[in-house]
Structures are given as structure tokens and as C-alpha cells.
Amino acid sequence: MRTSIIPMLALAAAVSAAPGPSRVSEIVGRASTCTFTSAASASASKKSCSTIVLDNIEVPAGETLDLSSLQDGTKVIFRGETTFGYEEWKGPLIRFSGSNIEITGEEGHVINGGGASWWDGKGTNGGKDKPKFFYAHSMTDSSITGLNVKNTPVQAFSVQADNLVLDSITIDNSDGDDNGGHNTDAFDVGESTYITISNANVKNQDDCLAVNSGENIVFTGGYCSGGHGLSIGSVGGRDDNTVKNVTISDSTVTNSANGVRIKTVYEATGEVSDVTFSNIELSNISDYGIVIEQDYENGSPTGTPTTGVPITGLTVEGITGSVESDATNVYILCGSGSCSDWTWSGIDLTGGKTSSKCSNVPSGVSC
Numbered sequence: 001m002r003t004s005i006i007p008m009l010a011l012a013a014a015v016s017a018a019p020g021p022s023r024v025s026e027i028v029g030r031a032s033t034c035t036f037t038s039a040a041s042a043s044a045s046k047k048s049c050s051t052i053v054l055d056n057i058e059v060p061a062g063e064t065l066d067l068s069s070l071q072d073g074t075k076v077i078f079r080g081e082t083t084f085g086y087e088e089w090k091g092p093l094i095r096f097s098g099s100n101i102e103i104t105g106e107e108g109h110v111i112n113g114g115g116a117s118w119w120d121g122k123g124t125n126g127g128k129d130k131p132k133f134f135y136a137h138s139m140t141d142s143s144i145t146g147l148n149v150k151n152t153p154v155q156a157f158s159v160q161a162d163n164l165v166l167d168s169i170t171i172d173n174s175d176g177d178d179n180g181g182h183n184t185d186a187f188d189v190g191e192s193t194y195i196t197i198s199n200a201n202v203k204n205q206d207d208c209l210a211v212n213s214g215e216n217i218v219f220t221g222g223y224c225s226g227g228h229g230l231s232i233g234s235v236g237g238r239d240d241n242t243v244k245n246v247t248i249s250d251s252t253v254t255n256s257a258n259g260v261r262i263k264t265v266y267e268a269t270g271e272v273s274d275v276t277f278s279n280i281e282l283s284n285i286s287d288y289g290i291v292i293e294q295d296y297e298n299g300s301p302t303g304t305p306t307t308g309v310p311i312t313g314l315t316v317e318g319i320t321g322s323v324e325s326d327a328t329n330v331y332i333l334c335g336s337g338s339c340s341d342w343t344w345s346g347i348d349l350t351g352g353k354t355s356s357k358c359s360n361v362p363s364g365v366s367c
């Protein structure tokens with residue numbers, strides 16, 4: 001395995017020759033750019049590097065590309081193809097933590113989860129044990145920009161962070177459409193504050209975004225195809241059951257089960273407040289254009305809503321486009337009094353059925 005630690009004197013030349021975010025003037029204290037070609041050397045030496053290049057790393061089966069506990073201010077650059085050996089296990093395949101971390105990828109890089117080896121149509125509901133892909137846990141004041149991800153075994157990004165920007169990330173799991181890809185959520189956000197996910201490009205087979213808990217979260221400029229749409233929830237029954245101040249805007253959802261969705265858990269407690277869905281274009285939606293329901297249990301709707309996770313201060317505006325003819329344009333199933341203070345405007349969805357099962361719909365809202 002080739003591992004070069006380029007000393008300070010050589011750094012100016014190395015940096016000027018390579019594209020990327022590094023500037024010599026920013027490198028203070030730890031005097032090196034480290035180029036790693038193995039996961040083991042990256043994990044072992046990560047703390048002595050101010051910039052880490054992950055160069056065509058083949059991560060061994062059953063191991064994590066472990067970039068947790070990075071030094072404050074570390075920059076990390078993916079180069080070439082990152083691959084992972086096959087083993088049935090829970091993962092994650094990649095883990096980052098630290099403060100002021102900047103993660104990017106060079107032009108032409110790909111992080112290839114090799115999902116086809118695990119895909120069996122069962123996702124996390126059975127069959128093979130499948131590794132989670134990327135944990136962005138305990139990251140603060142950090143950014144992940146421009147990563148190009150392909151074929152995750154199951155869920156892609158698990159975000160538990162504070163003040164993290166995820167910009168221009170591509171996740172292409174479309175190989176899994178006819179090949180057993182399942183539960184390949186793109187971004188699962190929980191126990192987080194100040195998260196911005198912008199300009200994501202997602203092709204997958206489950207939620208494009210799922211916010212289970214957290215505050216001050218933005219998803220904007222996204223393209224979501226093949227999955228279950230843009231979701232809040234399910235909320236309830238976890239350690240943290242508060243979703244507050246979430247804005248999902250200026251995005252496209254196509255070839256998906258749902259457009260926009262909120263689901264809360266049957267007989268659980270918690271709250272969903274100050275959520276905005278704005279300017280979202282839908283096409284080829286198979287189940288629901290807009291769906292808000294307070295009846296989830298073990299991942300399925302019960303049909304009976306409960307009131308323990310109220311949904312208040314919801315704004316839904318500018319949701320347009322078409323759904324399939326056997327889909328439902330809008331479905332709202334609230335408990336008595338547990339949905340209130342909603343603003344509803346510019347909803348123009350065509351092609352689907354009008355629901356006859358809406359209940360406790362707040363005033364001013366049409367279902």
C-alpha cells in the first residue's frame with residue numbers, strides 16, 4: 001500500500017498541481033497533506049494530516065473507512081473510485097466526525113457501495129444483513145460537498161449533526177430499481193440542528209429525505225426520482241420526537257411513491273411544528289401527491305389516527321404537477337384537534353383520485 005505524507009516544503013508544489021480546496025495559508029499546525037491508498041493507513045494516521053486525500057481506496061470487507069474524531073479543520077478529498085468488500089454486516093461503510101471538517105470529491109471520483117452484492121429486495125426488513133453507508137454523526141460546523149455516490153446496500157447518509165451543509169451530493173442507486181434495491185433512503189436526519197441539504201440529485205428506492213427529529217433543517221434544490229418522496233417522519237417512539245422548523249423547497253419529485261409526506265406514530269408522543277413544503281413539482285407519483293397521517297405503527301398505516309404527535313404551524317404552498325390515475329392527489333388523516341394552524345395555498349395536483357377518507361382536516365385546507 002502506498003501512503004505518502006508530503007512534508008511542508010513540498011506542499012506548495014503538491015497543492016498548486018492539484019485542484020481542490022486546499023490553500024497553503026490555511027494549513028497551520030499539522031504540516032501535511034496525506035494521500036492514503038488504504039483504509040487502515042487513513043484511520044491510523046488521520047490525526048497528523050491537515051488535508052487527507054483518499055486515493056482509490058478499496059475498503060476491506062466488514063471494515064469501516066473510519067474518519068471519525070478528525071482534528072479540527074481537517075479537509076478530506078475523495079479521489080478515484082472508493083470501493084467496499086462484501087460481507088453481511090451492519091456497517092457503516094464510512095464514518096466521519098469532527099468540527100470544521102470539509103469533505104469534497106475530485107472531478108471524476110465515485111464512491112461505489114457495490115450494493116448489488118447485498119440487494120435482495122428486503123432492505124432492512126430481512127434477508128441479508130446490509131451495511132449502512134455513510135454516518136455523518138457528531139459532525140459540527142462542517143460541510144460535505146459534491147460527493148458522487150453509487151449503489152448503496154441500504155440507507156445512504158445518516159445525519160446526526162449540528163450545523164452541517166450537504167451540498168450537491170449525487171446518489172445514484174438506479175441500478176437497484178430492477179435488481180432488489182430496497183430501503184435505500186438518501187438522507188435520514190435525526191437528533192440534529194441547523195442542517196442544510198442543497199442541490200441533491202437522488203435516484204433510489206425509499207425516502208429521498210426523512211427527518212425523524214431535529215430543528216432548523218433545510219432541504220432545497222433537490223431532484224428525487226424512483227423512491228418514496230420527501231418525508232417528515234415517522235415521528236414518535238424514538239429517543240427524540242421533536243421536529244421543528246424544517247423547510248423543504250424548490251425541488252422536484254418524480255417516478256416516486258409519494259410527493260411530500262408527514263407521518264407520525266400511532267399512540268406515540270412528540271411534536272411536528274413549523275414545517276414548510278414550498279414550490280415542489282411532482283410527476284409520475286404512484287400513491288399520494290401530498291400525504292399527512294397520524295396513524296403509523298411498525299412502518300405501516302393503521303388507518304386510526306392518534307393525537308400524541310400534533311402537527312402545527314404547517315405551510316404547504318406551490319405543490320404542483322401530476323400523479324398517476326390510481327394515485328390519490330391529497331390524503332390527510334389527523335386525530336381530533338391534533339392538526340392545527342396550517343397554511344395551504346397554490347396546490348395544483350392533477351391526474352389522481354380525490355380521497356374520501358380524510359379526517360379532522362384543519363380549516364382552510366382542502367383534501
Ligand SMILES: *[C@@H]1O[C@H](CO)[C@@H](O)[C@H](O)[C@H]1NC(C)=O
Pocket residue numbers: 194195215216217218245
Ligand atoms: C429556522 O431554521 C433556519 C435554517 O436553519 C434558520 O435560519 C432560522 O433562524 C430558524 N428559525 C427559527 C425561528 O429558529
Ligand SMILES: *[C@@H]1O[C@H](CO)[C@@H](O)[C@H](O)[C@H]1NC(C)=O
Pocket residue numbers: 226254255256257284286
Ligand atoms: C413511473 O414511476 C415508476 C416508479 O414509481 C417507474 O417504474 C415508471 O417507469 C415511471 N414511468 C415513466 C413513464 O417514467
